[in-house]
Amino acid sequence: MDKTTYPWRGLFVGAGLCAALAAIEPHVKMRLHTNGLCTDYINAGAVLFLFLLALALGPLRALTGRKWLDVPDLAVVFAMLAVACTIPSHGLLAPLLTLVTGASYYATPHNHFEEWILQRLPDWLLVRGEAARFFYEKLPPSEPFPVSAWIQPAIAWTILIAAVFLAQISLAALFYEPWARHERLAFPLVRLPAEMVRSAEDRGSRRPGHLLRDPIFWAGVALTFFIAGSRGLAFYHPETPTLPKISSWLAFFNGTTRILVTFSFVIVGFSYLLNTRVLLSIWFFHLLMKVVSGALILHGVALEGENEPWGGSTLLATHLNGGSMIALVLFGVWTAREHLARVLRDAWRGGH
Structure with missing residues (x-):
């Protein structure tokens, strides 16, 4: 990419919004005890941050007469926020x-x-003793924060986490071509942000683009905000x-399996x-998994052991779900084998 077109403004704005997200999420989850911005x-x-930013760009340009962020800048901002959402919460x-x-x-x-x-485990991997107790029971007013107890675990885990994030980003880049160009996957979670980015692009007027001028869009926003806001109050x-x-x-099946209606x-959108x-x-x-689980329970077919808190309706269903995920991964690798x-x-020969 040409240095003159590199989205430096997007990087700076994205860094600021990521810092704000990292500060807001723990407060929302731990102090307000509500659904967080990064929970799911x-x-x-x-x-949300991209929506507010795209909404503000039109008035900002009208007031200052200059274009603050381009489409590449907004795309970088959303990419940074999407990664940041994985960090401060679950x-x-x-x-x-x-x-x-x-x-x-x-x-x-x-x-x-x-024992x-x-x-x-080595001492530098965990926070121990009084520092761990203060984390759960509150630091006494006269007690300084135990920085020394946290430095080594923070460095050790940061190195591992950075390596895991790099591996995940590399895998996503590796599979992008077969997913996007060959299988033509839709990536539904990116469609709304992509439309917001396009809407924020000025199209000859000093107002936001198509999506943010759509009355149906704003009717949906108003309805959702009213219901969610009243429940929050x-x-x-x-x-x-x-x-x-x-x-x-x-x-x-005599109460052996249930379906939530x-x-x-969020699911509608x-x-x-x-x-x-x-x-x-x-x-x-x-529905098929529910029917199979209920029928197996009625016939006394069950696996011994404790089910996962976020697993299937039964331990057998949890194992079937896990096996299905493994099969899906193997199928994805097989379909992308030529790529x-x-x-x-190319990597072995030093090609591009």
């Missing part, structure tokens, strides 16, 4: 902080954490009137962006 896989925080820090401090804090003679975990002020949630469990704006054949497949195989072989040959 939809990158809600990245989409994607990384929430389980990592528990992993680093929990073994020491929850160690008792009964669970044998001391089974703490004695087998009711969470803190129970006297606030709000619409009841549409949610019910339907039991089948609910309404979700995501379904709109998906191919109908993919939607039908998800719906059909979900992967070409990449390996």
